[in-house]
Structures are given as structure tokens and as C-alpha cells.
Amino acid sequence: MTGQGRRVAVVGAGIAGLCSAKLLSEFGFDVHVYDRTPDVGGVWSVTRRYPGVTTQNNKGTYAFSDFPMPADYPEWPTGEQVQRYLDDYVEHFDLRRLLRLDTEVVSADQDPVSQRWTVTSRNAVSGETAVEEYDRLVVANGIFCDPFLPPYEGREEYEAAGGRLCAASDFHDLADAADRDVLVVGYGKSSCDVAEALSDVAASTTLVAREVTWKMPRKLANVLNYKYILLTRLSEGLFEHIEQRGLGRFLTGSGRFVRNGLLGGIEWVARRQLRLDRTGLVPEGSFERIVRHAVSLATEGFYEKVEAGTISVRRGRSIAVLREKDGRPVAELDDGTVLPADVVVCATGFVQRVPFLSATVQERLFDDDGNFLLYRQILPNEVSNLYFVGYGSSLFSPLSAEAAALWTVNHMLGGATPPVEERRAFVRTRLDWMIDRTEGKQARGTNIIPFSLRHVDEVLDEIGLNVGPGTRLLQWLLPARPSSYRHAARELKRRHSVTEERTVVSTAS
Numbered sequence: 001m002t003g004q005g006r007r008v009a010v011v012g013a014g015i016a017g018l019c020s021a022k023l024l025s026e027f028g029f030d031v032h033v034y035d036r037t038p039d040v041g042g043v044w045s046v047t048r049r050y051p052g053v054t055t056q057n058n059k060g061t062y063a064f065s066d067f068p069m070p071a072d073y074p075e076w077p078t079g080e081q082v083q084r085y086l087d088d089y090v091e092h093f094d095l096r097r098l099l100r101l102d103t104e105v106v107s108a109d110q111d112p113v114s115q116r117w118t119v120t121s122r123n124a125v126s127g128e129t130a131v132e133e134y135d136r137l138v139v140a141n142g143i144f145c146d147p148f149l150p151p152y153e154g155r156e157e158y159e160a161a162g163g164r165l166c167a168a169s170d171f172h173d174l175a176d177a178a179d180r181d182v183l184v185v186g187y188g189k190s191s192c193d194v195a196e197a198l199s200d201v202a203a204s205t206t207l208v209a210r211e212v213t214w215k216m217p218r219k220l221a222n223v224l225n226y227k228y229i230l231l232t233r234l235s236e237g238l239f240e241h242i243e244q245r246g247l248g249r250f251l252t253g254s255g256r257f258v259r260n261g262l263l264g265g266i267e268w269v270a271r272r273q274l275r276l277d278r279t280g281l282v283p284e285g286s287f288e289r290i291v292r293h294a295v296s297l298a299t300e301g302f303y304e305k306v307e308a309g310t311i312s313v314r315r316g317r318s319i320a321v322l323r324e325k326d327g328r329p330v331a332e333l334d335d336g337t338v339l340p341a342d343v344v345v346c347a348t349g350f351v352q353r354v355p356f357l358s359a360t361v362q363e364r365l366f367d368d369d370g371n372f373l374l375y376r377q378i379l380p381n382e383v384s385n386l387y388f389v390g391y392g393s394s395l396f397s398p399l400s401a402e403a404a405a406l407w408t409v410n411h412m413l414g415g416a417t418p419p420v421e422e423r424r425a426f427v428r429t430r431l432d433w434m435i436d437r438t439e440g441k442q443a444r445g446t447n448i449i450p451f452s453l454r455h456v457d458e459v460l461d462e463i464g465l466n467v468g469p470g471t472r473l474l475q476w477l478l479p480a481r482p483s484s485y486r487h488a489a490r491e492l493k494r495r496h497s498v499t500e501e502r503t504v505v506s507t508a509s
Contacts, residue, residue, distance in 0.1 A: 014042015016390025052197030163329025
């Protein structure tokens with residue numbers, strides 16, 4: 001099954017790229033996986049890991065359906081352990097032969113007649129470029145591909161004075177912060193992780209946070225694992241979906257008092273457990289705003305260090321200018337405060353972009369505000385033979401990526417989709433809703449949180465590969481297990497095998 005129409009390029013060797021490559025190769029596609037880093041892992045690559053990085057999910061939910069995390073891994077694996085797990089996945093499923101690491105895709109152009117893709121790549125080691133043609137292109141470079149570094153005024157003067165400005169994903173060695181004054185910008189999980197880790201060696205550690213947001217303790221009241229709160233269908237049912245149904249409709253309607261009571265109780269516990277009143281870090285608004293644009297797990301030890309004064313938090317502030325003062329690098333905040341800043345680490349989010357795609361392709365991917373227009377977060381409405389996998393910010397990243405990869409394979413095998421007019425209307429309606437519920441934090445149209453399982457439902461329901469009602473019922477109270485979905489690939493193979501047999505019979509007669 002490697003004949004005409006079967007050659008596929010996958011850009012990205014992280015979670016989404018690897019599971020896409022595995023499924024595509026199992027269905028007979030001729031696959032090449034490109035990644036500019038020297039190892040697999042995407043955000044978990046050795047080139048991207050910052051000190052103190054761990055998963056937000058527990059190991060039981062951050063895994064592929066057919067390849068569990070090692071039993072001896074801790075509940076929240078480190079970045080190094082996740083990368084090793086992904087490398088083991090490659091070895092176990094014989095994917096090494098498909099990989100083209102240290103190889104960046106420089107451009108991908110589509111022929112307007114044949115609709116095939118010409119992919120130009122450059123090897124980072126040899127510097128050589130290569131040009132190859134593919135029938136289909138899968139973009140799996142991730143929504144956390146390129147870190148955003150604010151364009152601070154005075155950067156040249158600051159760096160000339162010896163200062164270092166970098167993204168969190170570009171800071172790898174604790175020793176680089178030893179006995180230095182460090183500023184960390186942001187308040188997401190990576191910001192707090194970095195600040196907590198660097199504070200062990202830095203002369204001073206200051207976190208500059210324009211906005212303070214709600215966070216979830218790993219164990220609520222030091223007893224209840226957060227997976228029983230945020231990684232169930234019940235947690236999703238507490239928030240109003242655009243197509244609300246069943247118990248979710250009750251919880252956001254006539255049973256809203258139950259919902260408000262649950263969220264209020266969690267807020268009360270989290271507020272006290274994380275010392276938010278004592279540290280002056282109680283966020284604005286109620287706890288339900290935790291899902292406005294992301295769900296952030298509290299960093300172990302962070303709030304204790306804030307209370308002890310080891311970490312200083314400048315709440316509601318931002319850096320106005322970087323400069324030199326008395327021969328030293330400093331940062332001036334927007335309130336005029338000047339802080340010593342040998343190192344400024346920015347954990348200020350990522351830019352979701354696909355720079356290798358030609359301008360003519362890109363102009364058909366986005367709306368006027370730069371949001372991706374993707375049906376099911378996968379399929380562009382205006383570009384053929386192009387798929388996006390991993391373009392939904394989910395609490396179940398591996399499971400969501402697998403669902404998208406299954407949908408992609410099914411579509412490549414001839415699976416039907418609604419007419420393009422219906423797809424356009426669906427995408428626009430969902431995007432407008434996403435923008436509204438995230439208060440403009442829609443990550444260029446890729447934010448599906450908190451409806452991670454609901455999104456998996458919609459993707460797999462459309463191709464008839466979802467789990468049954470019994471499993472979904474169980475997931476209302478217990479965290480979803482990726483292994484519950486391992487049947488999906490087997491069923492698609494069985495279905496495709498039946499289709500092949502019928503085609504052979506039809507041809508013979």
C-alpha cells in the first residue's frame with residue numbers, strides 16, 4: 001500500500017508527529033518525519049527543557065493508548081523521563097527508520113494542479129538541502145513550537161552590559177543562574193517552575209507577573225489527586241459547552257447550584273492550601289476562570305518560597321525597558337521600579353505559526369485576525385492534502401493527538417466529511433465561541449480547554465471509533481484512561497481490511 005497517493009511528509013517529531021507516523025505507516029503509507037532537533041520529543045526535546053520541568057498530567061493520563069508510561073516513573077514525570085518514554089515509543093514501534101532528525105523543513109509548496117507538495121529541507125549537521133515530493137503533508141510542529149520573546153526596548157544596551165534575555169525553553173543549565181539576579185516573566189506553570197528551580201542557586205529571584213491566575217494543587221487538601229477533579233467528564237460538565245447535553249446541561253442550568261458549590265469548595269481549599277491570601281496572590285474573579293485559556297498546575301514549593309521571601313512576585317507589573325545602570329544590567333518595570341537583572345527568563349507563551357508553508361497556502365489557512373480555520377482542529381477548508389495534528393490545546397495531549405491522527409488516516413483512506421459550506425460555518429461558529437469563552441485567549445484558534453474529552457468525542461464519533469457509553473459513564477467520575485481507546489486503531493484496520501476485500505471482489509467480478 002505504498003503506491004500512488006501514499007507518500008506523506010510529517011513535520012514535527014513530538015507526540016503528535018510520532019503517533020501520526022505510527023498510524024500512517026501501519027496503514028501502508030510511505031512516511032518521512034522531519035524535525036529540526038537532534039532527538040524526538042517536541043517540547044520535551046533536550047533542546048527545549050528548562051530546569052524543573054515536569055508534566056502537568058499524571059503519568060496515567062499523559063500516555064498513548066497502546067503504550068503506557070513505565071510503572072517506575074513518578075506520578076508527574078520529569079521532562080527527561082517524558083523524552084525517554086517517547087524515544088522508547090519510537091523503538092517499540094520501529095519508527096526510527098521514518099525519522100529525519102536535525103532536519104528543518106525550510107519550505108513546503110503545493111502544486112496548484114497536482115495538489116502534491118514539494119518539501120525543501122536542510123540538515124543542521126551537514127548544511128545540505130534536499131527537495132522531495134509528497135502526496136500529503138501533516139503539520140505536527142505543535143502549538144508550543146516557537147516561544148514568544150517580548151520585544152523589550154533597550155535590549156542591546158542591556159546585553160552589552162552583560163545581561164542575558166532568553167525564553168524559558170532556551171534556559172537549560174541551573175549553573176547559568178548561580179549567584180545572579182534573575183527575573184522570570186509570566187505566571188503560567190513554566191514561569192513558576194523556572195522561578196522555583198532557579199531560586200535554589202540565584203542571588204535573587206523575582207517573578208514579574210502582569211496577571212495572576214488560578215492554579216490547581218497537585219493534591220487538593222494534600223489528599224485528593226487533581227486528576228479526579230480536572231481530568232473527568234464531570235469537570236468538563238461544570239462549564240457550558242456550545243452544544244450542551246445531558247448532565248452537563250443540568251449542571252449549567254437548573255443544577256447550577258451544585259456546580260457553583262463544587263467550584264466554590266475547590267476555590268476555598270486551593271486558596272488556603274496555596275497560601276494565596278498570605279502571599280497576596282489571590283487572582284481576580286472566581287475559580288472557574290482557571291479554564292479561561294489554560295489550566296495551570298501549581299508548582300511544588302513555589303508558594304512556600306514566595307511566603308518565605310526566597311521568591312519575590314511583582315504582581316500586575318511588566319518590564320518597560322531593559323538597560324544598564326552603574327555598569328550592570330537592570331530591568332525597569334512599568335511603575336518605574338528598577339531591579340537588578342543579570343538574567344531575564346521569559347515564559348510568555350508561544351507563537352502558533354507554520355513559517356515553512358508558502359504565502360499562498362497560509363493566506364487560505366487563517367481568518368483576518370490570524371486564527372487557524374481548521375475543521376475539527378485538523379482539516380483546512382481551503383487547502384487540500386494538508387492536515388494538522390496536535391493543534392488543539394488539550395488536557396489529554398497524547399489522546400487528543402491520537403484521535404486527530406485516526407481522523408486524518410480515515411480521511412486519507414476516503415472517509416467522508418460534511419460539505420465545505422457546512423465545515424466553514426461550523427469552524428466559524430466554534431471559533432467565535434472559543435474567543436468569547438477564553439476572553440480572547442484562544443491561542444489563534446487552537447484552545448479547546450476545558451472540553452478535551454468532548455473534543456475527542458466529536459473527532460472519534462464522526463469516524464465511528466469512539467468508546468462506548470459504559471466507558472463514557474465511568475469517565476464522569478474517574479480520569480479517562482488512554483488505554484480505553486486502543487481499540488480504535490484496530491477497528492479502523494478491520495474496517496479498512498473489509499473495504500479492501502470488497503474492492504478486490506468487485507474488481508475480480
